[in-house]
Every structure is written in structure tokens, then in C-alpha cells.
Amino acid sequence: MMGDAMDVDEPVVVPTAKSKGKGKAVAPIGDAESDNLPWVEKYRPTHLDELISHQDIISTITRFIDENRLPHLLFYGPPGTGKTSTILACARRLYGARYRSMALELNASDERGIDVVREQIKTFASTKQIFSSGFKLIILDEADAMTQVAQNALRRVIEKYTRNVRFCIICNYVGKIIPALQSRCTRFRFAPLKEDQIRTRLDHVIESEGISITEDGLQALLKLSLGDMRRALNILQATHAAFNPITEQAIYLCTGSPLPSDISQIVNWLFNEDFATAYTNIQALRVQHGLALADIITEVHETLAVIELPGPVRVLLFDKLAELEYNLSTGCTEKAQLSALVGSFKLGCDLAEKLSKSA
Incomplete structure (x- = not known):
């Protein structure tokens, strides 16, 4: 997925033996x-x-x-x-x-x-x-x-x-x-691709297809690709079909991922609002933007990694986020896990307050 466009007179894949038609062979592409x-x-x-x-x-x-x-x-x-x-x-x-x-x-x-x-x-x-x-x-x-x-x-x-x-x-x-x-x-x-390697290939595709994309849109695409060239190209093609020009917001809307501004707002609510307000606001944002709680947890985890927090508080929150992610993967309801998410941050805030008083 990292080279120039394929030769138009050669097939994509290699061909079959006496296999009752199950082997994969593709005709030449015009x-x-x-x-x-x-x-x-x-x-x-x-x-x-x-x-x-x-x-x-x-x-x-x-x-x-x-x-x-x-x-x-x-x-x-x-x-x-x-x-x-x-x-x-x-x-x-x-x-x-x-x-x-x-x-x-x-x-x-x-x-x-x-x-x-x-x-x-x-x-x-x-x-x-x-x-x-x-x-x-x-x-x-x-x-x-x-x-x-x-x-x-x-x-x-x-x-x-x-x-x-x-x-x-x-x-x-x-x-x-x-x-x-x-x-x-x-x-x-084969390790995940580096962003500069993906960008080199994307620049070629963008130029070949005549795509109009903003710099923040390209950065969002690189971030969401997670080192996967196939994912990057599929997101680019899908977004190009729906938006022109392609912006950061278009990339996030097309993939259903939460916007960085939404995650910042969610983290702010979790740390600074009381339980009922934080829960109500996050639930309303989820419904309005059609966000999955698992995606929110992933992005909140990345945000916490760069926020300055006391060590015990960071450990507590990461442990709770991992538990919530596991619960969601096993079929637990999102409403119950959202309550647990808000509760975990309230426990983290209480722990931070105790540590500051004892210091």
C-alpha cells in the first residue's frame, strides 16, 4: 500500500491451481x-x-x-x-x-x-x-x-x-x-507504519486524485490511521466522497470518532463538575454526536497521559479506565459504565484532595 499506482495491464493477485474455483484470480484492470x-x-x-x-x-x-x-x-x-x-x-x-x-x-x-x-x-x-x-x-x-x-x-x-x-x-x-x-x-x-511514511503515501494519493484537504484534516487522518495504511486510505476515500474540502471535523464526523474539543469538554466535566451534572452533560453529548463510550474512554486515556496528575491518582484512573474498557467489550451497558466512569473521576478527585492536604 505504499507504492505508486498499480500497472493497469496486470492483475492484482496471483492465480489458482486445480481448486474447484476457490483460488483467487482477478482479471486485468483497465x-x-x-x-x-x-x-x-x-x-x-x-x-x-x-x-x-x-x-x-x-x-x-x-x-x-x-x-x-x-x-x-x-x-x-x-x-x-x-x-x-x-x-x-x-x-x-x-x-x-x-x-x-x-x-x-x-x-x-x-x-x-x-x-x-x-x-x-x-x-x-x-x-x-x-x-x-x-x-x-x-x-x-x-x-x-x-x-x-x-x-x-x-x-x-x-x-x-x-x-x-x-x-x-x-x-x-x-x-x-x-x-x-x-x-x-x-x-x-511488520510494525505499524510511522506517520511520515503514511503521509508520503497520502500526499501521492491526494495529488493524484485532486483532493482538497486542510492541514488539520491531514493531521487528524494521520492520528486516526493508527499506523494502518489501509485504514488511512479508506477514511480518506470515504471522507472525500462526503466532504469538500476535507477538514478535521469532516474526518472525525465520517469516522464517528469524538472531536478533540469534545474530549477536552468531557475531561473538564469529569474533573470539575458534580456527579449528576457531569453524567447528564456527557450523556447528552454522546446522544447528540452519536459517540460510542468505548471511543470516549480511549481518547480520555490519551488525554490523561499528557495531563499532570499525582502518581496515585493517575494509577487509579488508568486502572478504572482499563476495567471499563473490558466491561464494555464483554457486553455491559453503556449507561452503567458511564456512571462508573464519572464515579471513578470523583474518586480520583477525592484522592487528589487528600494527597494535597497531607503534603
């Missing part, structure tokens, strides 16, 4: 069709030198390819950090124009059972190319969604067909990949 693509795909890089992040990983893999010693690979890390883009660019570098017949991409989120290993992967891995030498490539995306049984079956397939196949396993959570598979692969962690 100019008209490219205009209708999500920008995530429209601006996906196609070559390794177009990737502008994780240069240490890219240089290592490039050396593997140049020396024809590519091992089995395991790419892991948060979403939107370039894992799939990197291996697709590797496939192009490895095979050139032949990559469509030499590589197979499967998404384990959809095809996650043992039948995929037995039918598609095993069939593709066991067939050799008549007029070419070297190994083929199997890209297994979202592999952390594979069942334990399928992962165990994959161990034997990797060992049996290593002579003519290399596997690239891609996942977000490496802990969901069984140790036996991890030990068979060279692991690479």
Missing part, C-alpha cells in the same frame, strides 16, 4: 475499471522498490530472491502494514510475467479448513511446471483464522513439497499460529 476500485487496491504497490517502509525486511527478502535461497516465510503484524503487498511484489520479482502460473494466493479467512490443505494447497504444491525450473509460491493470507487441524495438516505438506514450493504465511496474531509451523518459517514482523 483505466475505467481502475477508477471504480477502492484506493487501497488502486494504489497498491506492485514492485519491491515501490515499498517505502520496513526497508530492513525488504532488503533481506531481496537478498534471498537474488541468491535463489528463499525460505518459507511468516509475515505477522497489525493490519494495513504492507504484508500482503510485500509478498505480491516478491512474486512479481521472482517470476516476472509468469507469476500468474507460478503462485497461488488463498485467504484462510474464507478457506480455513483441512479440505483446503488437502485439495487446493496439496494439489498446487504437488504439480511441477513442465517448462520451468525452480519453486512455486503459495501465499496463505489471514492464516491465523485457520483451524488447528488444518495447521497440523499443513506441517506435513510444507515438509513434503519443499523441493518445488515455498510458502508465505501471513497473519495478524502470530500466537494463533502453531509452534510447529512457526519453526518451519523465517519470521518477519
Whole structure:
């Protein structure tokens, strides 16, 4: 997701073997069709030198390819950090124009059972190319969604067909990949992208699409992307469809995230108003702007991190916020948790008052 626009005469993904039509193959994209693509795909890089992040990983893999010693690979890390883009660019570098017949991409989120290993992967891995030498490539995306049984079956397939196949396993959570598979692969962690890396790519997209965006809007986009290029491009495309020019407020409204001014007001109420007033004001603001309490808690946490507070008070509030976030994730009602949020700050204020008196 970090390179120039993809070549219009080449497909996005690599193609399939005898797989009952489940393998993923995309027809070439023309100019008209490219205009209708999500920008995530429209601006996906196609070559390794177009990737502008994780240069240490890219240089290592490039050396593997140049020396024809590519091992089995395991790419892991948060979403939107370039894992799939990197291996697709590797496939192009490895095979050139032949990559469509030499590589197979499967998404384990959809095809996650043992039948995929037995039918598609095993069939593709066991067939050799008549007029070419070297190994083929199997890209297994979202592999952390594979069942334990399928992962165990994959161990034997990797060992049996290593002579003519290399596997690239891609996942977000490496802990969901069984140790036996991890030990068979060279692991690479894709960290969240830095803001300057995301901005470089966004500047290219903004210029190419002729987007009018303010500086505060761009800063809001970078903040909300959380190091995820896919998220940044999706937010930019959605906001561009609804607002012109794109401002900070437009970005926050489009994503449903609370505005910084709203969070400042909420924190002010929590510290300075009595329980009933603070609860009533925050509840009214939530309803008026359609805000989720979980998002408010996240932003309040970030605000508290930069506010000067006594140590015990900071510890108390962070502990309560973590508890509230967990409660919300398990299905507790927002009204009850909002009451607990306001109550936690009242306890924090009481503790701060006691500490000031004893000092």
C-alpha cells in the first residue's frame, strides 16, 4: 500500500491451481475499471522498490530472491502494514510475467479448513511446471483464522513439497499460529507504519486524485490511521466522497470518532463538575454526536497521559479506565459504565484532595 499506482495491464493477485474455483484470480484492470476500485487496491504497490517502509525486511527478502535461497516465510503484524503487498511484489520479482502460473494466493479467512490443505494447497504444491525450473509460491493470507487441524495438516505438506514450493504465511496474531509451523518459517514482523511514511503515501494519493484537504484534516487522518495504511486510505476515500474540502471535523464526523474539543469538554466535566451534572452533560453529548463510550474512554486515556496528575491518582484512573474498557467489550451497558466512569473521576478527585492536604 505504499507504492505508486498499480500497472493497469496486470492483475492484482496471483492465480489458482486445480481448486474447484476457490483460488483467487482477478482479471486485468483497465483505466475505467481502475477508477471504480477502492484506493487501497488502486494504489497498491506492485514492485519491491515501490515499498517505502520496513526497508530492513525488504532488503533481506531481496537478498534471498537474488541468491535463489528463499525460505518459507511468516509475515505477522497489525493490519494495513504492507504484508500482503510485500509478498505480491516478491512474486512479481521472482517470476516476472509468469507469476500468474507460478503462485497461488488463498485467504484462510474464507478457506480455513483441512479440505483446503488437502485439495487446493496439496494439489498446487504437488504439480511441477513442465517448462520451468525452480519453486512455486503459495501465499496463505489471514492464516491465523485457520483451524488447528488444518495447521497440523499443513506441517506435513510444507515438509513434503519443499523441493518445488515455498510458502508465505501471513497473519495478524502470530500466537494463533502453531509452534510447529512457526519453526518451519523465517519470521518477519511488520510494525505499524510511522506517520511520515503514511503521509508520503497520502500526499501521492491526494495529488493524484485532486483532493482538497486542510492541514488539520491531514493531521487528524494521520492520528486516526493508527499506523494502518489501509485504514488511512479508506477514511480518506470515504471522507472525500462526503466532504469538500476535507477538514478535521469532516474526518472525525465520517469516522464517528469524538472531536478533540469534545474530549477536552468531557475531561473538564469529569474533573470539575458534580456527579449528576457531569453524567447528564456527557450523556447528552454522546446522544447528540452519536459517540460510542468505548471511543470516549480511549481518547480520555490519551488525554490523561499528557495531563499532570499525582502518581496515585493517575494509577487509579488508568486502572478504572482499563476495567471499563473490558466491561464494555464483554457486553455491559453503556449507561452503567458511564456512571462508573464519572464515579471513578470523583474518586480520583477525592484522592487528589487528600494527597494535597497531607503534603
